[in-house]
Amino acid sequence: MESPDFNQIIDRHNTGSVKWDFLDRYLHINKTELLPMWVSDFDFQCPKEVLQALASRIDHGIFGYSERDEHYYQAVIDWFSRRHQLTLHKEWFTSIEGVVPGLALLIQLLSKPGEGVIVQGPYYSSFAKIITMNGRTVIENPLLEGAEGYKIDYRHLEHILEQHRPPVLLLCNPHNPTGRCWDRDELLQLLMLCKRYGTTIISDEIWADLILPSGKFTSILHLGSEWHSHVIAATSASKTFGLSSLRISNFLIPAPALRQAFTDRLNAHGLDVFNSLSMTAATAAYQYGETWLDKLQNYLAENRRWFEQALTSSVPWCRMTKAEGTYLAWLDCRDLGLDDNTLQQVLLQKAKIAVSMGYSFGDSGKGFIRINLGCPRQYLEKAISGLAQLTP
Numbered sequence: 001m002e003s004p005d006f007n008q009i010i011d012r013h014n015t016g017s018v019k020w021d022f023l024d025r026y027l028h029i030n031k032t033e034l035l036p037m038w039v040s041d042f043d044f045q046c047p048k049e050v051l052q053a054l055a056s057r058i059d060h061g062i063f064g065y066s067e068r069d070e071h072y073y074q075a076v077i078d079w080f081s082r083r084h085q086l087t088l089h090k091e092w093f094t095s096i097e098g099v100v101p102g103l104a105l106l107i108q109l110l111s112k113p114g115e116g117v118i119v120q121g122p123y124y125s126s127f128a129k130i131i132t133m134n135g136r137t138v139i140e141n142p143l144l145e146g147a148e149g150y151k152i153d154y155r156h157l158e159h160i161l162e163q164h165r166p167p168v169l170l171l172c173n174p175h176n177p178t179g180r181c182w183d184r185d186e187l188l189q190l191l192m193l194c195k196r197y198g199t200t201i202i203s204d205e206i207w208a209d210l211i212l213p214s215g216k217f218t219s220i221l222h223l224g225s226e227w228h229s230h231v232i233a234a235t236s237a238s239k240t241f242g243l244s245s246l247r248i249s250n251f252l253i254p255a256p257a258l259r260q261a262f263t264d265r266l267n268a269h270g271l272d273v274f275n276s277l278s279m280t281a282a283t284a285a286y287q288y289g290e291t292w293l294d295k296l297q298n299y300l301a302e303n304r305r306w307f308e309q310a311l312t313s314s315v316p317w318c319r320m321t322k323a324e325g326t327y328l329a330w331l332d333c334r335d336l337g338l339d340d341n342t343l344q345q346v347l348l349q350k351a352k353i354a355v356s357m358g359y360s361f362g363d364s365g366k367g368f369i370r371i372n373l374g375c376p377r378q379y380l381e382k383a384i385s386g387l388a389q390l391t392p
């Protein structure tokens, strides 16, 4: 199989891409002149093996009701065993078309209207959306900012666990937007605290495979069976292989009663039929995508190294947060001395880049922006030239 060329520019316009085609709808600005670096999907083709598997499934031509087959389960189980030394059991799996919909249904299942769900701020904005739109409240436990990256504030966490007794803590690991990978000790402390207060941890591990050389992914499920009664891990091939619009994710729930309750909830919504193309794509990706992913990870690590160096020399007011995973850069723009609205305007109008504004990640994101580095290097060069137009 030929080597992937991540430098190749592929026009994504007119593909229904949220990132490229719907800028005007979301940002109310003329889309043609902006470089989109906001939505977190990358601008690379998925592995050729996945394209071939999809092509032959499409050639078959019959798309009746379909289920997850043994190949699918085995491909995911083998992947986690090989890549993460994590043993998954087939009976733990529940699947749903996307991590966010699964999280929303779990929040409905595990909490009552009016109750709080803890998130570590800055937090992925869809977390706040599904919590508040389901009539629950966001309880932010702001991460502590430090030179070595962000850390969990356990003291504040215990305070809010004690005060609010929230049924759910929604963890993001690796963390969007900061790129932290929580290590075993950090997870253990979280587990101990949450167990003490009867809080279930839902660990969104959608970024698990996109790890930088400095990072290591530890799943909440790595910590052992003594914690299994109150943990759930969500995974997907979507971020790893660029399959987000195909919609398939797994919620791994070791506790039988919890799993049954979630399965019942899915059945109650008729969510027990699966898209055959997503299944084909995810199976092929997990079976054959390993070499491609190694190359992608190298490219992304090099993109990050290049971008950080370019920032240091051309955009000295901007500080890049130390990350261990994801292809997201969390940039501190506070030295520019602008409020968030003005910052957004100058980014759009002067720098000509569409970024994710930090304030959409909660109060602790104010003054920051998130940039997607999952793109050909040429786009990063353009972004740096744009950012270099701005001065304090």
Ligand SMILES: Cc1ncc(COP(=O)(O)O)c(C=O)c1O
Pocket (backbone or CB within 6 Å): 040, 097, 098, 099, 100, 101, 124, 172, 176, 204, 206, 236, 238, 244, 249
């Ligand atoms: C932490 C996190 N969870 C979930 C998602 C989206 O998941 P899905 O597309 O499967 O609903 C994203 C996408 O950016 C994400 O960053």
